[in-house]
Amino acid sequence: MTTVRTRFAPSPTGYLHVGGARTALFSYLFARKHGGRFVLRIEDTDLTRSTVESVNTILEGMTWLGLEYDEGPFYQTQRFERYAQVIETLLQKGLAYRCDCSKERLEALRQRQMAAKIKPRYDGHCRNRQVSPDQPHVIRFRNPDQGVVVVEDLIRGRLRFHNEELDDLILRRSDGSPTYNLTVVVDDWDMGISHVIRGDDHLNNTPRQINILRALGQEPPRYAHVPMILGEDGARLSKRHGAVSVVAYREQGYLPEALLNYLVRLGWSHGDQEIFSLDEMIELFDLEQVHRSPATFDREKLTWLNQHYLQQADPKRIAHLLSPHLGKLGIDPSQGADLVQVVKVLAPRAKTLVELAEISAFVYRDFEDYDETAAKKHLRPVAREPLEALRAALEDLALDDWEPYTLEQVVKGVAERLQRKLGKVAQPLRVALVGRAASPSIDVTLQLVGKEATLRRIDRALAYIQHRAAQT
RNA sequence: GCUCCCUUCGUCUAGCGGUUAGGACGCUGGCCUCUCACGCCGGUAACAGGGGUUCGAAUCCCCUAGGGAGCGCCA
Numbered sequence: 001m002t003t004v005r006t007r008f009a010p011s012p013t014g015y016l017h018v019g020g021a022r023t024a025l026f027s028y029l030f031a032r033k034h035g036g037r038f039v040l041r042i043e044d045t046d047l048t049r050s051t052v053e054s055v056n057t058i059l060e061g062m063t064w065l066g067l068e069y070d071e072g073p074f075y076q077t078q079r080f081e082r083y084a085q086v087i088e089t090l091l092q093k094g095l096a097y098r099c100d101c102s103k104e105r106l107e108a109l110r111q112r113q114m115a116a117k118i119k120p121r122y123d124g125h126c127r128n129r130q131v132s133p134d135q136p137h138v139i140r141f142r143n144p145d146q147g148v149v150v151v152e153d154l155i156r157g158r159l160r161f162h163n164e165e166l167d168d169l170i171l172r173r174s175d176g177s178p179t180y181n182l183t184v185v186v187d188d189w190d191m192g193i194s195h196v197i198r199g200d201d202h203l204n205n206t207p208r209q210i211n212i213l214r215a216l217g218q219e220p221p222r223y224a225h226v227p228m229i230l231g232e233d234g235a236r237l238s239k240r241h242g243a244v245s246v247v248a249y250r251e252q253g254y255l256p257e258a259l260l261n262y263l264v265r266l267g268w269s270h271g272d273q274e275i276f277s278l279d280e281m282i283e284l285f286d287l288e289q290v291h292r293s294p295a296t297f298d299r300e301k302l303t304w305l306n307q308h309y310l311q312q313a314d315p316k317r318i319a320h321l322l323s324p325h326l327g328k329l330g331i332d333p334s335q336g337a338d339l340v341q342v343v344k345v346l347a348p349r350a351k352t353l354v355e356l357a358e359i360s361a362f363v364y365r366d367f368e369d370y371d372e373t374a375a376k377k378h379l380r381p382v383a384r385e386p387l388e389a390l391r392a393a394l395e396d397l398a399l400d401d402w403e404p405y406t407l408e409q410v411v412k413g414v415a416e417r418l419q420r421k422l423g424k425v426a427q428p429l430r431v432a433l434v435g436r437a438a439s440p441s442i443d444v445t446l447q448l449v450g451k452e453a454t455l456r457r458i459d460r461a462l463a464y465i466q467h468r469a470a471q472t
Numbered sequence: 473g474c475u476c477c478c479u480u481c482g483u484c485u486a487g488c489g490g491u492u493a494g495g496a497c498g499c500u501g502g503c504c505u506c507u508c509a510c511g512c513c514g515g516u517a518a519c520a521g522g523g524g525u526u527c528g529a530a531u532c533c534c535c536u537a538g539g540g541a542g543c544g545c546c547a
Binding site for chain 1: 474475476477478479482483484485486494495496497498505506507508509540541542543544545546547
């Protein structure tokens with residue numbers, strides 16, 4: 001039994017998107033499950049489109065998700081010598097050849113083939129032409145003309161491709177740089193990759209790569225092609241579907257474990273289980289259970305998972321992750337109530353860290369405006385009496401008694417004395433304190449706001465009622 | 473156009489010849505309740521269509537329809 005070695009091989013032409021992240025996750029899980037190694041390789045042979053910024057955001061995304069690689073990152077641009085060597089071998093063995101067909105000729109050929117309703121492919125014009133190495137030329141692989149390439153895909157099952165459908169692909173461009181199909185083959189071979197887990201957009205490349213590998217006298221690795229992820233409209237997930245960059249989810253207040261959990265359930269399942277820790281994923285993941293059909297990305301379910309993890313997570317950690325989001329609102333949480341306490345009572349009410357920051361803001365600063373419907377409903381003249389009674393009672397409360405139990409007694413006491421239902425007292429107070437009709441229980445809300453701000457905000461509410469009464 | 477792939481509630485999925493077709497998200501009715509969430513109880517909704525095979529098909533086979541990918545000196 002050979003060691004399991006998997007790899008994630010993104011090309012640095014953009015950010016790490018959710019589709020790539022899921023492929024990386026599957027590769028990672030498979031390696032971990034089998035005690036193997038997970039390799040990261042940067043496929044940057046397209047010099048014009050690859051950028052270092054892109055490499056950085058991909059690495060950042062993987063780090064955030066916790067997808068740790070054991071080897072790499074390896075850069076293909078640093079391996080050009082090796083590719084040149086392999087191409088030379090192929091050339092010498094007659095398994096590759098030089099081609100000087102002009103782009104015009106190839107274009108004309110393609111047009112003719114399309115017009116004749118046949119699959120456009122290179123016609124092998126230069127196969128036996130002995131093109132001089134001194135001329136500008138590309139190098140093509142001499143693909144077998146006959147026979148069938150059988151791919152035993154771990155997810156798709158047995159797939160057959162006829163060699164007649166394949167043409168002589170380019171291994172080296174006229175500028176001397178190697179192409180994708182050559183570099184993957186060489187790298188997977190050199191890096192001892194046992195299982196190639198990748199997006200199914202590569203499915204059609206697989207027989208070509210197997211042919212190259214065989215020409216080099218190597219046995220191909222196992223393949224597993226995972227279906228892509230679709231947007232809500234059924235088209236391939238892309239920018240216009242909203243956030244597809246993994247890092248964008250962090251900015252939108254999602255937890256990495258939520259995204260990971262969502263991703264692992266997209267196209268894979270273990271019975272009815274919905275919640276998976278990373279350890280469980282590693283233990284239970286299996287390529288055979290990965291679906292063959294593409295899945296649609298559903299932000300609602302991701303959000304639900306995020307809410308779940310927001311509740312489960314250690315409040316200290318959440319507080320730490322929340323700080324930057326509060327910062328964006330101009331709030332410095334070190335000034336005021338203990339953020340961990342705030343998280344404990346408010347986290348169950350938020351779906352994202354962004355939302356948590358928003359609903360926590362009232363603790364640290366006075367709100368801007370009342371929520372219109374809340375104010376209209378609760379800050380009416382009938383609320384004046386209870387608010388005044390509350391203000392008086394709360395003002396008399398010593399700071400040492402400013403804790404939930406006593407605060408609740410005070411509010412209930414006022415309600416009883418005025419012979420009003422608790423809601424008629426607590427709701428106006430709530431709107432006075434947070435500006436909205438929703439907050440944690442009134443005792444806890446009072447505690448978080450603190451005595452000073454409470455009295456100030458009740459005064460503000462009373463003034464508001466006064467002002468409104470005067471207007472009508 | 474050609475080659476390859478895919479098809480269970482709106483979405484993610486369970487199912488692997490015999491089930492009232494299950495779960496989750498969403499939506500929704502109710503309970504809880506000082507509000508909002510959480511939680512709990514209930515509801516809504518699917519085997520793409522047509523042929524076979526079989527005593528019996530969501531499950532096996534074929535066809536049709538629909539969807540997707542590939543067909544680059546991109547990866």
